[in-house]
Amino acid sequence: MNAFHRGAVAPLAPVAPAPSARPALNVGFVLAPSFTMVAFSGFLDALRLAADEGDRSRPIHCRWSVLAEELRPQRASNGVEVMPTARLGDPSAFDYIVVVGGLLHGEQKVPAAVTGFLRAAAARGVPLVGLCTGAFVLARAGLMEGRRCCVSWYHHQEFVREFPLLRAESHEMFVVDRDRLTCAGGTSVVHLAAWLLERHCGKAAAGKALRILLEEGALPARTPQPQPELAESTADQRVRQAMWLMEQNRSSPMPLPAVAQQVHLSVRHLERRFRKAIGMSPHEFSVRLRLRHAHWLASHTQMPLSQIALECGFSDSSSFSRRFREVFSYPASTLRRGQAGVEAAGAPRPAAEPGAGGWPLSAAAAPRPAAPAARG
Numbered sequence: 001m002n003a004f005h006r007g008a009v010a011p012l013a014p015v016a017p018a019p020s021a022r023p024a025l026n027v028g029f030v031l032a033p034s035f036t037m038v039a040f041s042g043f044l045d046a047l048r049l050a051a052d053e054g055d056r057s058r059p060i061h062c063r064w065s066v067l068a069e070e071l072r073p074q075r076a077s078n079g080v081e082v083m084p085t086a087r088l089g090d091p092s093a094f095d096y097i098v099v100v101g102g103l104l105h106g107e108q109k110v111p112a113a114v115t116g117f118l119r120a121a122a123a124r125g126v127p128l129v130g131l132c133t134g135a136f137v138l139a140r141a142g143l144m145e146g147r148r149c150c151v152s153w154y155h156h157q158e159f160v161r162e163f164p165l166l167r168a169e170s171h172e173m174f175v176v177d178r179d180r181l182t183c184a185g186g187t188s189v190v191h192l193a194a195w196l197l198e199r200h201c202g203k204a205a206a207g208k209a210l211r212i213l214l215e216e217g218a219l220p221a222r223t224p225q226p227q228p229e230l231a232e233s234t235a236d237q238r239v240r241q242a243m244w245l246m247e248q249n250r251s252s253p254m255p256l257p258a259v260a261q262q263v264h265l266s267v268r269h270l271e272r273r274f275r276k277a278i279g280m281s282p283h284e285f286s287v288r289l290r291l292r293h294a295h296w297l298a299s300h301t302q303m304p305l306s307q308i309a310l311e312c313g314f315s316d317s318s319s320f321s322r323r324f325r326e327v328f329s330y331p332a333s334t335l336r337r338g339q340a341g342v343e344a345a346g347a348p349r350p351a352a353e354p355g356a357g358g359w360p361l362s363a364a365a366a367p368r369p370a371a372p373a374a375r376g
Helices: 037-050 112-123 134-140 153-162 188-200 203-212 237-248 256-262 267-278 282-300 305-311 317-328 333-337 339-345
Strands: 025-031 062-068 096-100 128-131 148-150 167-169 174-177 180-183
Touching: 025 037, 025 112, 025 188, 037 062, 037 096, 037 128, 037 188, 037 203, 096 112, 096 134, 112 128, 112 134, 128 134, 128 188, 134 148, 134 153, 134 180, 148 174, 153 167, 153 237, 174 188, 180 188, 188 203, 237 256, 237 267, 237 282, 256 267, 256 282, 267 282, 282 305, 282 317, 282 333, 305 317
Parallel strands: 025 062, 025 096, 096 128, 128 180, 148 167, 148 180
Antiparallel strands: 174 180
C-alpha cells in the first residue's frame, strides 16, 4: 500500500514550466519530526498564490520542494503525513532553506543528515529560515550564534533555558538578522513569506497572496506578538516572563523559587520587581490570576465548582471558596444562582475571558453577578 493510501498528503506540485525558466524565488522545505502543519501550509500557500496569475497555482514566479533524506511520508503534529518531493542534495540550488519546526517534547530528533544539510547550506551562504520552533532546530545545529532569533512567547523560557547565550525575541512577529530569518509560528509565517515575496517577486505579488489569504496587508517584523492575558500590565520583561510562567501553570502553580530561577532573579528581587510593577506580590498575583479564571469558568461553563477549584490550582474547595469571597466580596456560588436573573434581565454576558479584552486583574473591576429575578 503506498503512502497516499495511508493518508499521506503530497504537497502541491502542479505542472512545472520549462526547466530553463528560473523562478524569482526557489525554496526548499525541511520538515522537523512532528512539524506544525499551519506553519508549513501557511508559508507554502503564500508562495503558491504569488507564483501564478489568479489561482492557477503553477510554480512560475515561485518554486518549492519538500526535502528529506528518504522519500517517505513526514508526519505532522496533527497526524497528517506529507510526502517529500526530493531528496536532500545541493542546498545552493535554492534561494532559501525553510525549516518547519515541530513539537519540542518527546523522542523526536532531527536526523543527522538533515542537520548536516543545514550546516552545508549555511557554509555555502544559503539563507536559513526557521518557522515556529524551527529556531530550536537551527540553534541545536549551532547555526544561530551571533544572531537574533524570534521565538513564540509560549516557548520563550524553554529556548532561554536551552540556549542561554543566544538572544531570543518574543515580542516581534518575525526577525530578520542577515541570513537567518525566524518567526513565532502560527499566522506570522504568512507575513514572513510576504516579506520575502515582496523582495523577490514584487509588492503586487505579495499583496495578492495576502488578500486571498484574507489578510488586509503585510505586517512588519516588529509587529508585537499577541501576548498572554495580563502581560500588558507591565513593561518589566522579567515580571512579564514570570506572569507567562504562572499563566501556563494555572492548574499546577509553580513554587515561587522555581519561577524566580526561571527568570534569573532571586525570590526577594522578583518580589520587589512585582510590587514596583503591579503593586502586589507574585503570590498574590498568582492567586488573583487563578481566581479570575475561576470567575470566568463559573460564569460561562457548567463545570462544578469543586472541579473549577482543582482546574485553577486550589487544593480544596474550602480554600478556593474563602479566597474567592475575599477577592470578589461574594461567593462563587452566587454566579450560578444569579445566572437566571442575568439572562432574564437581558444583561449581556462577557464574550471573552477576563484579560482578553475583558475586565482587568483588579477585583474591584470584576463584574458582580446580577441578583436573582424578583419573585411574585
